[in-house]
Amino acid sequence: AYPTRVETVALREPSMTSGHSPALLLVDDDPHVIDSLSRLLQLEGFTVYTALNPTGGLEIAVKKHRAAIILDLRMPVLNGP
16 A cells, blocks of 8 residues: 655766656655765766655656666565565
């Protein structure tokens, strides 16, 4: 079951706004992982959206076009498989 509480999500806009780079969504509850991967992927030419929780990741996933989602499978509130 999905949580009923809606959390505010800070969406970090991508630094590359050409519209031609593939977009990725990173979802992890560790801000250090998000920061490191985001910087690396942006240097490689990707547009990167980030979320620090699964609820935020779901919200961004339905609003933003992206080529792939990279996520931590063990996070508070929601986790999978």
